[in-house]
Amino acid sequence: MSAIFAISLATAAIAAIVILIAWIRLNPFIVLFVTSIALALVARMPAGKIVASFENGVGHVLGHVGIVIALGTMLGKMLAESGGADCIALKITRIAGRSRVDWAMMLIGLLIGLPVFFEVGFVLLIPLAFVLAERTNTPLLRVALPMGAALSVTHALIPPHPAALLAVGAYHANIGQTILLGIVIGTPIAAIAGPLFGRFVASRVFITKTNPLAQQFVNAEPRTNLPNFYMTVFTILSPVVLMLIGSAADVLAAPQTTANTVLHFVGNTDIALVTATLMSFIVLGQARGFSRETILRFTNESLGPTALIMLLIGAGGGFGRVLIDSGVSKAITDAALGAHMPLLVLAWMLAVIVRVACGSATVAMATASGIVGPILSHASGVSPSLMVLVTGAGSVAFGPMNDAGFWQIKEYLGLTVPQTAKTWCVLETIIAVCGLIFCLIASIFIY
Template sequence: MPLLMVALGVVLLIILISKFKLNTFIALLLVSFAVALGLGIPAGKIVTTIESGIGGTLGHIAVIFGLGAMIGKLVADSGGAHCIAMTLINKFGEKRIQLAVVIASFVVGIAMFFEVGLVLLIPIIFSIAKELKVSPMYLGIPMLSALLVTHGFLPPHPGPTVIASAYKADIGTVLLYGILVSIPCIIVSGLLFTKVAKKIIPSAFEKAGNIESLGEQKTFKMEETPSFGISLITAMFPVILMMVATIVSMAQKTAGIKGNGFFTFIDFIGNPDTAMLISLMVAVYTMGIGRKIPIKQVGASCSSAAASIGMMLLIIGGGGAFKQVLIDGGVGKYIATLFNGSSISPILLAWIVAAILRISLGSATVAALSTSGLVIPILANYGHVNLALVTLATGCGSAVASHVNDAGFWMVKEYFGLSLKETFSTWTLLSTILSITGLICILVLNMFI
């Protein structure tokens, strides 16, 4: 019965979002109430369960998410992202243009959410493709691969941040391992897959694309943008702080050094909330005040960023509510009994559940959150479990097989002017290859740590 209720809930969610075009947040709330009743949660406790699910999810990530959006907006509005992309492309030259696109997209992707990075980079990609007389898809596949990797694996993006919070995994460790896994994922799904895709679906590489729907793009002159070094440091600053804190903490534990004021300070500035706040202050100066941009204009960029993520926060909160219903309704415990004594790796299990929900629901973030609700009780059946790797496996599974129920699928289709068949053969296949490669890398990494 618990599994049947989950299945019915997922089907209902798909119908509400896909057929009736209901707002995702409202659909999640309705399904959460329905599944809670079906699982036998007392009517008087359903609202409390849903509120705790929303509050518990947003309480930890809202600050990280909000500040991250502001940093990304400041870097974009100042021309910093444009400077990073163009400088790398010019430095690497025509022969290594794909590698330049990958690095630029990875850096920009860390600072910005997937959709924002896509909208920002596509005009640059099309411009370079036209100048070099190559297909937009030739540069587009490496770009999409790098953006998807940062979206699925690396905090402060919503998916990995929310999952790390749910599993109580250290975000800095998730970030460090995520970068290690990202490199082979991008090489396979971005650089190598481009060559395969060109043979599988050559027609996709003959399309000129269509970015008219993006409207008039803000143009920058390189001399008017912040310097490459300043732009790069600003975009990467939160990552630098969190990684330094994680590496110092690992070194301290390995060496058996007792805690002191220095380690306490490093731990404080490496805390995701603190790191994001410090990074925002750095961005306000480097991308704004330091370039004599009025503080009112800087504030407007921050306000615009905060307004743009309002619905995403609600959707994440709705996913948290559904996750809590699954936990309080005993679904996780029921599945845990099914896997009691099982030898299946928790990493593989998290990936499988996330992949199934991702294919069903479309939203990677909602799929990842729902997965955590099912997997958390199962983890108690295992001895030592590396929570950072389980977090990455969940994010990895939630990136698989992007198709017609995912907004990213339609963005790629329209911007690159592809047919449905071409989109499935490029974007959907890319996301699947990336997800499977990521799982293999995580399982290998688990053997050594």
């Protein structure tokens, strides 16, 4: 398959998705499914493998993200109904002031995002964003986008996040230097893509349709007797703490030992979230006077609005899998390798291409670093740490429709497809471009 044909095919598929969803108003799940099949047929993928490829992509994404969304939504519901979200919102408002809640959410996102995947951090913090926006009379985009920007920056640029650790190993970078540079470079990027861009776009893009997911959090009856602030924070941070313990398991206990296995187990994303959710039933449920029947009703109610979100996220994963299995993404990547350019730019460009082709930032970072890593070992004058950062920056570019995050942002914030493109896709591209520019500037002084 030629690169020109592959690029044209991928572009046509994405354009078709936008037109069919935004203009013709077809169901997004059906559009993604049908477009994936059409793309595979045009790419001459064997007909008998097309549906299986799509199903594998759906299953791979939902196998992880579905559990995360379900548990995170239950935890958020308990946070809202107990008054815990109001408690945190009031504290943040008092410390930061109503005019700076977006900066506060950015800082919270940077802290929460360090050990967890984007999807996990997002479902943990989105109830807080809903409540803060409502209680401070601030546009939701101005509160939620800085949070999303911070989570995306930590996902891509700062170890010990798994995606960044993959690149650290591929480039043989010093992890301490990479973390330091990631914080120094990532923080201003988060500020530009988050509060600064958020304030700009919130005054131009307006959410008009009713968001049932937001309503279940902000319509929770306000409570005068709020839960203890520190106990509430401990509950919402407990999965983060458990995941940090899991990531440090090999340092805390010798590999292959029982202690090491236990630490890895409790630090698993799903185990950490279900532990925190069960804790919330006690700390934010029974301790607040809710009966078991009431807690059951809360959790059942919270899952209803997530059904479409899960379907769309799964369909996005299926679309990305078809792009890979049909050979479209490989043809585009091979074309990029044939271009002669500086290693920092090459790593960034490859990550961007894989990101657009398959949707996953983690896959984009792993693929690009795996390709460029051996080249770097024979080159000189390029900092391995900066190679990690620039690859991570490229891995989040465009926030394409075959990324689960696109549909997660769209559905949680109640946006249309064009509005998601104007907000989230632009935000992710700002992170990618600023990351490249900052790394190129830093390369003058660091090598």
